Amino acid sequence: MRRPPGAPMQLTTNPFEGDKPREHCGVFGIFGHEDAAAHTVLGLHALQHRGQEAAGIVTFDGAQFHSHRGIGQVGEQFSTESVIAALRGSSAVGHVRYSTTGETILRNVQPLFAELSFGGFAVGHNGNLTNAAAVRRRLVERGCIFQSTMDTEIIIHLVATSAKKTVIDRLIDALKQCEGAYSLVAVTDQAVLGVRDPLGVRPLVLGTLDGAHVLASETCALDIIGAKFVRDVEPGEMVVIDRAGPHSLRPFPPAGPRFCIFEYIYFSRPDSAVEGASVYDARKRIGAELARESHVEGDVVIPVPDSGTPAAIGYAQQAGISFELGIIRNHYVGRTFIEPTDRIRHLGVRLKHNANRALIQGKRVILVDDSIVRGTTSTKIVSMMREAGATEVHMRIASPPTTHSCFYGVDTPDRGQLLAAQQSLEEMRVSIGIDSLAFISTDGLYRAMAGEARDAANPQYCDACFTGEYPIPLTDHEQGGPPAQLALLADEI
Numbered sequence: 001m002r003r004p005p006g007a008p009m010q011l012t013t014n015p016f017e018g019d020k021p022r023e024h025c026g027v028f029g030i031f032g033h034e035d036a037a038a039h040t041v042l043g044l045h046a047l048q049h050r051g052q053e054a055a056g057i058v059t060f061d062g063a064q065f066h067s068h069r070g071i072g073q074v075g076e077q078f079s080t081e082s083v084i085a086a087l088r089g090s091s092a093v094g095h096v097r098y099s100t101t102g103e104t105i106l107r108n109v110q111p112l113f114a115e116l117s118f119g120g121f122a123v124g125h126n127g128n129l130t131n132a133a134a135v136r137r138r139l140v141e142r143g144c145i146f147q148s149t150m151d152t153e154i155i156i157h158l159v160a161t162s163a164k165k166t167v168i169d170r171l172i173d174a175l176k177q178c179e180g181a182y183s184l185v186a187v188t189d190q191a192v193l194g195v196r197d198p199l200g201v202r203p204l205v206l207g208t209l210d211g212a213h214v215l216a217s218e219t220c221a222l223d224i225i226g227a228k229f230v231r232d233v234e235p236g237e238m239v240v241i242d243r244a245g246p247h248s249l250r251p252f253p254p255a256g257p258r259f260c261i262f263e264y265i266y267f268s269r270p271d272s273a274v275e276g277a278s279v280y281d282a283r284k285r286i287g288a289e290l291a292r293e294s295h296v297e298g299d300v301v302i303p304v305p306d307s308g309t310p311a312a313i314g315y316a317q318q319a320g321i322s323f324e325l326g327i328i329r330n331h332y333v334g335r336t337f338i339e340p341t342d343r344i345r346h347l348g349v350r351l352k353h354n355a356n357r358a359l360i361q362g363k364r365v366i367l368v369d370d371s372i373v374r375g376t377t378s379t380k381i382v383s384m385m386r387e388a389g390a391t392e393v394h395m396r397i398a399s400p401p402t403t404h405s406c407f408y409g410v411d412t413p414d415r416g417q418l419l420a421a422q423q424s425l426e427e428m429r430v431s432i433g434i435d436s437l438a439f440i441s442t443d444g445l446y447r448a449m450a451g452e453a454r455d456a457a458n459p460q461y462c463d464a465c466f467t468g469e470y471p472i473p474l475t476d477h478e479q480g481g482p483p484a485q486l487a488l489l490a491d492e493i
């Protein structure tokens with residue numbers, strides 16, 4: 001989205017969030033609860049970290065579908081009684097979205113809804129289809145007219161044009177034509193559906209509440225409504241929740257699961273459990289393994305807030321060095337609109353975080369962060385530590401070097417902007433301006449997660465952003481990206 005001439009620039013005042021990969025979406029669904037919409041709003045609040053740029057809910061009341069979607073956070077869109085009261089019905093699906101600049105327009109906000117030959121159908125999707133452009137081209141040639149630039153709309157068109165009879169068979173037929181990573185929720189006039197791609201790259205869990213059944217990207221969305229966790233939806237599984245309760249279909253041939261290991265490192269909330277493991281515990285174990293692999297003498301271990309905190313605790317406990325909050329966060333600063341002069345921009349990064357000078361002065365500091373993407377954030381933090389009087393600054397990273405982009409629903413810069421893809425470890429150390437730098441090894445990460453080193457022939461997780469081994473074909477990427485008119489459309493909006 002282009003800034004109008006003369007308009008003030010919007011600064012993200014958190015210097016530690018602008019240089020992270022960003023999860024694209026979170027999904028939520030509920031069937032059989034009289035307060036379906038209100039519970040969906042709460043669920044989306046819990047999933048807000050997975051997407052802050054748009055939110056939407058579609059409900060079904062037994063006769064009609066109701067929808068409210070808008071740009072902004074959940075609290076901005078769903079804060080009035082009248083909006084929630086208008087979302088009548090006992091079944092609902094919801095979605096929070098993060099999108100790259102230029103694509104946050106209302107028609108790109110999910111869940112997408114369409115009146116099809118069999119009735120209404122709404123779908124919300126977390127992930128990315130890697131053959132979306134190829135399938136879209138085929139559909140356009142057949143006369144389909146697209147309203148959005150989202151790959152989710154492809155699923156709608158494939159369902160609409162499927163020759164199968166039931167909506168479930170149509171959705172299965174549609175998904176069999178899609179490659180990529182997806183956890184999706186859908187609502188029809190009969191059921192709420194949840195599906196994970198055959199490798200289960202993105203998370204989806206099933207829960208219960210007062211006899212109703214709930215689907216959500218993470219367990220924290222079950223906790224917020226008091227729902228009980230039942231289980232993870234399995235890779236390649238379709239859960240159909242209707243009046244008979246939830247039942248399970250397995251429409252795809254079995255494939256080795258490849259859950260996104262970055263969900264443990266950064267994306268998921270630490271109070272969630274994904275794939276049977278507490279995210280908080282996983283991060284602590286990764287921090288401890290990091291300390292075993294790359295110990296350095298220091299006086300204090302300091303987390304880079306907030307996502308580096310559990311790994312820093314694990315590191316400090318393993319290393320026997322005191323854990324301290326050396327960077328203090330101001331919780332009352334949101335986004336600010338200020339003039340984009342260099343000096344103000346530089347000061348802006350301190351609005352939300354400041355060094356705890358009394359703690360840092362004269363100390364050898366070990367900073368623990370979850371990842372390095374472009375490295376711009378790390379450079380700012382290091383200079384913040386030195387300005388506060390640190391005598392040495394060491395950095396330990398709770399993930400292997402991020403050397404490859406994600407094509408499965410996470411916004412990462414292309415390889416040219418990934419620091420670790422461009423520089424050696426020593427070059428990175430120098431350019432960040434740090435005394436020592438170490439990343440956890442890929443084997444160390446697997447040891448922390450699965451108890452043993454990575455099995456190269458059969459890795460348990462998707463780890464492509466560290467290894468470049470992509471488990472799902474990158475059809476569009478290999479064919480040169482989206483069609484020109486699609487890229488242009490996204491650019492012009």
Ligand code: SF4
Nearest residue numbers: 260262406462464465
């Ligand atoms: Fe996760 Fe990285 Fe795989 Fe993307 S490429 S799904 S971020 S592990």
